[in-house]
Amino acid sequence: MEKRQLVLEDGTTFIGTAFGSTEAKVGEVVFNTGMTGYQEILSDPSYCGQMVTMTYPLIGNYGINRDDFETITPSIHGLIVKEACDFPSNFRNDESLDSYLKANHIPGIAGIDTRKLTKIIRQYGTMKGIITSVNQSKEEATSYMAQTPAMHDQVKQVSTVKPYVVPGRGYRIVLVDFGMKHGILRELTKRNCHVTVVPYNYTAESILRLKPDGVMLTNGPGDPKDVPEAIDMIKSLVGKVPIFGICLGHQLLALACGADTEKLKFGHRGSNHPVKDLVVNKTYITSQNHGYTVKLESLKETALKLTQIALNDQTVEGIQHEKYPVFSVQYHPESSPGPDDTNHLFDEFLAKIKFHHSTIKEETSCLSVQI
């Protein structure tokens, strides 16, 4: 089997075997603790520019199927596993992991000590890496990596360029696409919403002209501070329409309301992250994928209150506006992959919209009585 290597920014080298595409790619190396869900992970646009190592040792065993994609064109830069399964077995299996990676230009490396790699990332934080041929010397690989500029335009790369509609007869939702997972769209259409998906740089004015019942802010890759135009847009929407933000959408909402974000040492990625809901005093197991977080102390000076926290490191997982039907979570209530403990948040969003409509009606009927 052809040999390949993963070289980290600090020079640590792992020699393994090649699978997937054989092109060399640079990316930020992160780890995911999910035991399954590799298809959704590979196709989640939030991983744009990153290389994921799975801590579960056997990956690819149920193959790739036509139903579980989170986007059509994946933007992940590499997959690192202990053992890549060559003979998948599942009634839904359509192709092997290897053939999917090849067709989508995603390099893979197998047969390395993923436990050691994960421990390095946990100890020193996420860092750049390159998956490349063993013919390239460590010096060549590290200098190539150093010359590869850090990415700041991932959202632009993965967001839709033009708005489009997924029709329904229920509430009219504008979904701002920062690198949307299909799972979010699926949850809205399942609830019969009429969804207008718009690009990340759509203006508040254009959104409000669509007369939405609610606005959803999706997940997406990179640092939320790389998309200032989205922060401005959200600022102008708060107080005018109910808003629900997920992951990058949550971070952008926080920034728009005056809070701050920062990068975590190694992030939260997996399908088994416990989160405590402080409002109802319940713990959920959630699906997560983020490297940034909202700074807890930065909420103090804002109109946002803390609603949920991560039980592993006490970081912010949920916020709610004190005055308006505007809220967000850092994790993925649409799961895909992962548990659906928090799927009810989509129903709560629609319930907030319904309540908002009834209060507007009440206000207008009071006005007409006064007249």
Ligand SMILES: NC(=O)CC[C@H](N)C(=O)O
């Ligand atoms: N899944 C997401 O939306 C990720 C948000 C952001 N890119 C982060 O890494 O924190």
